[in-house]
Amino acid sequence: MGIPLAARVTLASGLLGLTLCVTNQWTTAELSPALQRSGVLAGLLSVGLMLVALLWTRIQPEAPERVVLEGRQGLELVAGLPEPLAEELGWGTQMLLTATPAASVLVHWRGRTLVRRGVLATACFSPGAICSRASATERAISLVNLALYPGRAEFIGLPDGVPAVLIQPLGSQGWVLLGGWSTRCFSRSDEAWLQGWAQRLRTALERWGPSGEPSEGVPGGS
Numbered sequence: 076m077g078i079p080l081a082a083r084v085t086l087a088s089g090l091l092g093l094t095l096c097v098t099n100q101w102t103t104a105e106l107s108p109a110l111q112r113s114g115v116l117a118g119l120l121s122v123g124l125m126l127v128a129l130l131w132t133r134i135q136p137e138a139p140e141r142v143v144l145e146g147r148q149g150l151e152l153v154a155g156l157p158e159p160l161a162e163e164l165g166w167g168t169q170m171l172l173t174a175t176p177a178a179s180v181l182v183h184w185r186g187r188t189l190v191r192r193g194v195l196a197t198a199c200f201s202p203g204a205i206c207s208r209a210s211a212t213e214r215a216i217s218l219v220n221l222a223l224y225p226g227r228a229e230f231i232g233l234p235d236g237v238p239a240v241l242i243q244p245l246g247s248q249g250w251v252l253l254g255g256w257s258t259r260c261f262s263r264s265d266e267a268w269l270q271g272w273a274q275r276l277r278t279a280l281e282r283w284g285p286s287g288e289p290s291e292g293v294p295g296g297s
Contacts, residue, residue: 082131089124096121141256144178144234146194153189163279167272168192174268176260177241177253179233184249184280188232194254200232202250210244215266217241220258230254243269245277 096117103110150168152161168180172193179193181200188200205226209216218240221227230240230252239255243266251273255261 082128085124085131086128089121089128092121092124093118142236142238144194144236144254144256146179146196146234148193149195151188151191151195153187156189157283160279160283163276164190167276171253171269171272175253175265176255176257177265178256179237179252179254181232181252181254182245182249182276183252184245191232194234196232196234198231200252201229203229205229206242206244206250209242209250210247213244213246215241215243215270217261217266219261241266241269243273245273245280249277249280251276 096114100106100110100114150165152164156164164182168182168190169192171177171180177193179191179195181188181192182190183200183202203226205216205218205224206229218224218227221230221238221240230237233240233252233254237254238258239260241253241255241261243251243253245251251269253261253265253269
């Protein structure tokens with residue numbers, strides 16, 4: 076973890092002050108009570124500066140390095156969607172790419188990938204055990220460093236080398252996947268934003284027919 080310049084200056088000031096305080100006490104011929112008190116106070120101030128520098132690095136940690144992902148930028152939307160649903164998918168995926176650190180967005184519903192946007196992968200997505208667990212618990216799963224998970228092959232439908240993945244279930248029938256630009260990039264607010272849109276999207280998707288075709292009475296249906 077890198078240390079900001081201001082924290083380095085604070086740390087150096089504390090070390091210098093403590094060194095001068097100890098040197099002064101060591102080289103003094105006679106330690107008077109006043110000199111002892113001033114030495115203790117100077118030592119405490121120096122240690123305090125060093126603690127501030129250490130806490131500074133914890134409060135402002137170095138941002139994870141952004142990974143260069145292979146693949147072209149684009150939008151792939153399955154044909155035949157009702158216009159309102161296509162607009163919802165287009166709006167939501169664009170907002171996720173804009174408002175969160177997502178590099179790629181994928182929506183999978185009832186066995187089909189409806190949309191992929193951002194950095195596109197060449198392989199098709201096929202849900203596995205991790206997605207099934209997200210559906211079973213009805214909660215999002217955040218994989219902060221995908222390289223550490225043995226089940227990462229499940230996410231080949233996202234760009235190769237994507238460092239982090241956020242999986243949001245759409246009930247038991249689908250998922251929204253976000254691939255991040257860097258490890259540990261998704262925050263609680265990102266998860267809350269994705270969950271809110273997923274609830275809205277699920278309502279729109281469930282108005283669609285059970286076989287993935289527009290149901291009767293839905294705009295864009297047959």
